[in-house]
Amino acid sequence: MEEKTVQDNKLLNYFKNNLSKATLFLVLFVMWGILSILSPYFFTYNNIFNLVRQTSVIAVVATGMTFVIISGGIDLSVGSIVGASGIIVSMLLINGTPILLAVLITLLICLGLGAVSGMFIYEGNVPPFIATLGMMSMARGLALLLSGGQILTGLPRSFINFAQVTFLGIPMLTIVLIVVVAAAFFVLTRTRFGRNVYTIGSSDEVARLSGINMRVNYYAIYMLNAFLSGVAGIMLTSRLSSGIPTSGNMYELDAIASVVIGGASLSGAEGSVLGTIIGALIMSTLRNGGNLLGVDPFWLRMATGLLIVLAVLFDQVRKKQ
Template sequence: MKLESEGKKENSAEKLVAYLKKKNLMVAEGTLILILVVLFVVLMIATDRFLTVQNLSNLVRQTSIIGIVALGMTFVIISAGIDLSVGAVVGLSSIVVALFLKTGMGIVLSVLLALVVGALVGLINGIIVYNGQVTPFIATLGMMTIVRGLIMLVSGAKMVAGLPKSFTGFAQLTIVGLPALFFVWLIVIILATIITKRTQFGRNVYAIGSNVEASRLSGIHIRNNIYQIYGISAFLSSVAGILLTARLGNGIPTAGSGYELDAIASAVVGGASLFGGEGSILGTVLGAILMATLRNGGNLLGINPFILEIAVGALIIFAVLVDQYNKRKK
């Protein structure tokens, strides 16, 4: 009877924690929607260039690219990890697809090979984190440095220009008035939502982030899931790198620099906990829109870009402090 009573208490505690997590995410998402509405109104009043078709198209294109990277980062953060190599993978896939296209290789094959190269980086990250027992921060920081060096080596630190218009034209394509890049992001959003809410893998990601040892004891294959988590992050970064190359019309060695910061900020501001076990796709999407809108609005208003970087950093710290406060309340 005593064991049964204790079991019921544990079950009730788990339900309470799950309820609090869900409530916190809903509050974070609702707050972000309110902030975005206010920000849009302020920018509409402050500058008449914000609501122009050209500016909104550029905003959607930029948000779509960083948004895809942020969705991959969300999986990693929910699992209580971090991936600092995402920006470097964006740059790597940019150079790889550009170099293949320059050799005359077909677009489909060039894109597929760039995606494979990027995904391999993620798999190596997973191996280092799980098999090497290296903390994700150090593992992905080292990988970021390696990949950046590799990019400079294979490209000769030079831009790869002269890409076929059949490839670069996709970034300028519009469908029902919206940039084609947005629809790629939308597909990724839908797939990511299905994975997190409807699949065993998605539940495993949350379980590992909440308590990796309990997950292991419950029968979850930690190694395979860690490989997949970092593989997804790198794969989506590769998708973003290919889209960025199409948008810029060139393979640029420094492409993706700083994207890891925006990706982390988008996920954390959207309610994902750096301590793992919490986060949502909708929250990250809203966070990505907020980050892109802040940068876009700042540029339109002529705000010093260094001040914008300070604001982004402060936003991340604030989001983490809120997360810490919520955990203490629990």
């Protein structure tokens, strides 16, 4: 009888998770249908191409944020790390560093920034909100300091072209996203680290009693998030054809919104990469559609905040039920 009850609970949870994703897909398709009626330009090749490229950058950031939120944390530094990554790779490329080496150095520095956040959180017992708020300021300050507050231009044409070319009709930025999502999905669902992330999000005490190395996992979670933010910063720099010290501004809000709208709980232990990608598509569609319809971008920012609140409210109501 007990085994049957456990099996029934697993089936119920599986049904709930898939029903949630099906609902998100339905919302996305409805948005696309409405926008295709309101704007004749929405389903044009150029607009869909731009929509996919826009989604690719923020979705990479949101993928890293998925790990953080599932673990019960939060990271406010991702937008600043995107900006710092763009400036670092731009400076290296302008000074003649080979592209692959410049990318490698940039990502190693981003890993270091993530390690600092992990150190504050685990070693210093600083709440993730405060630790990453401090890192947000430090990373943005680093970008402004290195660039002198100026936009860096003169990047190699081969680097810029990366964001413009396609492979089998798919933008290269989207190819990068597909690789990131596939790897993240595998890690979350098929590795011990992925299971540890969910366990930590459920309860720190349970995680410790289970023998999980909390230090290693906390560092890994925030380093992975910073690494993916660095990847997104490089992608964005290629797309913008220049290093902009203020790039990535408010990306932390978009990333959190994508993860929460995608079904993750800010309380931890819930969430999925697929849900996050759907959430990112909903966010990008909202912004893209608003631009096509001439909606004031400030209204769109307000709508983003409202979506986050509604998603969290829905999560709280669902838990009470």
